Amino acid sequence: DAGVIQSPRHEVTEMGQEVTLRCKPISGHDYLFWYRQTMMRGLELLIYFNNNVPIDDSGMPEDRFSAKMPNASFSTLKIQPSEPRDSAVYFCASSLRHAGNTIYFGEGSWLTVV
Amino acid sequence: GIQVEQSPPDLILQEGANSTLRCNFSDSVNNLQWFHQNPWGQLINLFYIPSGTKQNGRLSATTVATERYSLLYISSSQTTDSGVYFCAVEETSGSRLTFGEGTQLTVNP
Numbered sequence: 046d047a048g049v050i051q052s053p054r055h056e057v058t059e060m061g062q063e064v065t066l067r068c069k070p071i072s073g074h075d076y077l078f079w080y081r082q083t084m085m086r087g088l089e090l091l092i093y094f095n096n097n098v099p100i101d102d103s104g105m106p107e108d109r110f111s112a113k114m115p116n117a118s119f120s121t122l123k124i125q126p127s128e129p130r131d132s133a134v135y136f137c138a139s140s141l142r143h144a145g146n147t148i149y150f151g152e153g154s155w156l157t158v159v
Numbered sequence: 160g161i162q163v164e165q166s167p168p169d170l171i172l173q174e175g176a177n178s179t180l181r182c183n184f185s186d187s188v189n190n191l192q193w194f195h196q197n198p199w200g201q202l203i204n205l206f207y208i209p210s211g212t213k214q215n216g217r218l219s220a221t222t223v224a225t226e227r228y229s230l231l232y233i234s235s236s237q238t239t240d241s242g243v244y245f246c247a248v249e250e251t252s253g254s255r256l257t258f259g260e261g262t263q264l265t266v267n268p
Contacts (some may be wrong), residue, residue, distance in 0.1 A: 078256070088245065089259040101255060116223055134200060148192065148247075150202040 047071075049151035051137050057157045063125040066154045069118055070139030078148065079112055079122050080136040088136075094120065095142075128159045161186045161250045164260050165259035172236050172266050180231040180262045182246030190249035190256065193231050197242045203245075205231070236266045 050069040054055045058064055070077045078093040092102040105112070109128070114120040124131055134155050140148040162185040172178055182191070193205040206213050206220040208229065213220055217236075222229040233240055242263040250257070 082206055088247075088261050090255050090257075093255060136202065146190070147204055147207040148190075149204060150194075155200070 049137055049149055051135075051138050051151035051154050052146065053154055055155045055157075057159065058127055058151065059127045060128055060158055062158075063123065064127045064136075064156060066122040066124070066135050066156070068120045068137030068151060070137070071141075071149060074139035074149075075117075075126050076139045076140045076142045076148075077114060077120050078138040078140075079120070080138060080150075082134045082136060082153070083132075091122070097101070106135075124156075127156075129158045131138075161188070161248060161257050162258055163211060163259035165244075165262050167245050167262060168260065169263045170265070172264070174236060174238060174266055174268050176236050176266075177232070177234045178236060178264070180233070180244050180246075180264075182218055182231070182248075182259055183227040184246075184248045187251045188224065188248040189251050192246055192256070193220055193229070194245040194247065195242050196245060196261070200262050202245070215265075218257050221233075223261070224256050233264075236253060236264075238266045238268055 052067045068147050079091040082088045088124045091104045092112045094114045134153040136150050136153045138148050138150045164183045166181045191209050195203045208220045208222045210224040212223050217234045219232045245261045247256040247258045
């Protein structure tokens, strides 16, 4: 299996621009998670989906952030407009879940907003 | 929400030494995983271990769910073991993994 695939791996953008991060989960997995990692806050869950439906978005920092999962093999995390404090590594992860199961992470998207 | 505490925060070893990393959590869990984040930022699954003991080569882990802690053992450490080790738990009431702050391990040659 190819694992969780994220793109882009690295992005540098100017403040105010729209950023779209993409994720392809492992085939057959029914849960998808978006995490953000920063030095100050560590690894924090932003949102997760079950069977393409958003279940918990309480970690989404503000309205500038939005996430979609139009089908079982694709999800996006969008930041509009971006700000320097959004600079972080954004991880996508997926799992096949029933009362708990191993979660697999992608390699992350390294975002720098200048 | 559930609290996850890892210790020690930093650990420096000489190659060949053994070490024990600890993870304490504040509530009952469905899921506990140990991850290694390598210097390139990749998060690698080490163990899925909500209870019991597992071993994989030089690494092993034990979770005592009733006492709310887990231990990760690294034996005969190698420089490639360097990186950050995270413990992450999922509460019985939900599906979200909550991460500890990690243990930064440096193995010197």
